[in-house]
Every structure is written in structure tokens, then in C-alpha cells.
Amino acid sequence: MTIVLQYVDKRGLVKESFVGLVHVMETSSSALKGQGYDGANNMRGQFNGLKAKILEENESAYYVHCFAHQLQLVVVTVAKKHLGVVNFLDNISILMNMVSVSCKRTDILRENEKERVEKEIGSGILETGIGLNQELSFIRPGDTRWNSHYKRLLRLVDMFPSIMRVVEHVKEECTNPSTQNQAINMLGFLSSFEFVFYLHLMLHCHTPRRKAETPGRA
Incomplete structure (x- = not known):
């Protein structure tokens, strides 16, 4: 799993910094809970996907399909x-x-x-x-x-x-x-x-x- 820190700088620009790679034993939405998505069902699923898990804690969070994956x-x-x-x-x-x-x-x-x-x-x-x-x-x-x-x-x-x-x-x-x-x-x-x-x-x-x-x- 890729760990990326996303933040907004003083000028209001969204920045992303690569932190590292972490080996994961499970690929369920609960195990992968974090802000970052591709188009797989365990990521974008309406009820049990990662998107749903994030929205339970933060209603303002946006689901954005990873640009690199879309490309x-x-x-x-x-x-x-x-x-x-x-x-x-x-x-x-x-x-x-x-x-x-x-x-x-x-x-x-x-x-x-x-x-x-x-x-x-x-x-x-x-x-x-x-x-x-x-x-x-x-x-x-x-x-x-x-x-x-x-x-x-x-x-x-x-x-x-x-x-x-x-x-x-x-x-x-x-x-x-x-x-x-x-x-x-x-x-x-x-x-x-x-x-x-x-x-x-x-x-x-x-x-x-x-x-x-x-x-x-x-």
C-alpha cells in the first residue's frame, strides 16, 4: 500500500508527498482505510467500500479516483x-x-x-x-x-x-x-x-x- 500525505500549503495549493510503501496482508476496505482510491469495488463501494468508511467519519471527504490509475x-x-x-x-x-x-x-x-x-x-x-x-x-x-x-x-x-x-x-x-x-x-x-x-x-x-x-x- 502506498502512503501519501495530502495537504494544503499557505498559498492554498493542494500538495501530495510520498511517504513510503507498506506491506498489507488484507485488502478489504477496513484494512485499507485511508484517503486514496482507485476504481475497484472495495474502494468505491456505496455501503462497504473505502469511500463509505471515510464518509462515516468525515462527511466533507471527496471521493476522487486516482488520476494515475485513470490515465x-x-x-x-x-x-x-x-x-x-x-x-x-x-x-x-x-x-x-x-x-x-x-x-x-x-x-x-x-x-x-x-x-x-x-x-x-x-x-x-x-x-x-x-x-x-x-x-x-x-x-x-x-x-x-x-x-x-x-x-x-x-x-x-x-x-x-x-x-x-x-x-x-x-x-x-x-x-x-x-x-x-x-x-x-x-x-x-x-x-x-x-x-x-x-x-x-x-x-x-x-x-x-x-x-x-x-x-x-x-
Whole structure:
């Protein structure tokens, strides 16, 4: 749970100061009692939600849906209205399922990543140090958290050569014709201009300060 202190300064401006993060064992409205909301039912519920709990003690309190959370919802919704982006994200989801559907494929991905990192450290491409070159995974995004989609795309760039090897393994070794054909189609997608274009577009739109690398250079 994020703890934020909200107050009004001498000029009448509302200020918010981040205090810290607290681990919570329960997510009921009573356990989360405090001034701050997203759109979940345990937050905005009319009778048992956090909003109701706050209003019992302070009738002047306003329910304000967290702006950051609203922005996340808007970005995800808008992105899914563009057919090209929808097709891109759907293919990335198929890729994730293909790569992580079994322990065997996950192990192949992990071993290829280990070999790649060791090789690039040895050749001086990667730097070494505390916190660097930690084991990565192809994360699954949350539907209402655009930042999780962004992180998944960053992982895709970083792990691209290893992910490609897993897809190639599925193409060559899988005995299921349907899955094998899916792997062939995925290799075509990952080699297409459309894939590279939307990957760079999505990374650039999230933050212009991040220079998206070309897949395969990671």
C-alpha cells in the first residue's frame, strides 16, 4: 500500500508527498482505510467500500479516483482501439504463451539467456556490477496497467535472440501440426516490418527518452 500525505500549503495549493510503501496482508476496505482510491469495488463501494468508511467519519471527504490509475485505464483503452496495435499486442500475447506454456520451453529460454549474457560479458558488450545482468523473465501484463505492457516489450527487446530460439525449437521439434504452424507464423511476424515498427512505436510513445533498440542487438 502506498502512503501519501495530502495537504494544503499557505498559498492554498493542494500538495501530495510520498511517504513510503507498506506491506498489507488484507485488502478489504477496513484494512485499507485511508484517503486514496482507485476504481475497484472495495474502494468505491456505496455501503462497504473505502469511500463509505471515510464518509462515516468525515462527511466533507471527496471521493476522487486516482488520476494515475485513470490515465493507465485510458491509455490501455485507447491503444486497444487501434487495429494495428491490437494485432501487435495479440501476437505478443500468443508469443508469450508459446514461450512459457511448458517448463521445457522456459528452461530453453533460461539457458539461452544465460549463454547470451555470459558470451556478451566475455566480449565486453555487457558491463558487470552489483544489480546488473540479473535473470529476466517474459512477464505477463495486467489488463489495466499500461506500464506492465511497456515492461513486457522491454523484456522482449532484451531477450529477443533467446525468445527466437525457443520459437525455432517449437517449429522444429513440436509434433503438433497446429502448434508447429503457429510457430512458423510467429517467426514470420517477428521478422516483419510491422512487428519492428509497432515495437519501436509503442516504446517511443511511452517515453521519448528511451531509445528503443533493434531486436537482435540485445
